[in-house]
Amino acid sequence: MPPADAVRTSLDEVWIQVHPTSQAKCVRCWHLRSDVGGDPRHPQLCMRCVVNVEGPGEERKFA
């Protein structure tokens, strides 16, 4: 039996249940990520943004 707040899909026995995330929002990229605040020098940034602000930048696979 699915949870009471689950929504039925068009597929048999497939239900969707949605919850808001509790992860923090990075002030630079606005992504909700668990690694926001991972660098104490930038408590409001995710680690991806820290690499782009402080380091050589992330490796981009597509230009």
Ligand SMILES: [Zn+2]
């Ligand atoms: Zn970020």
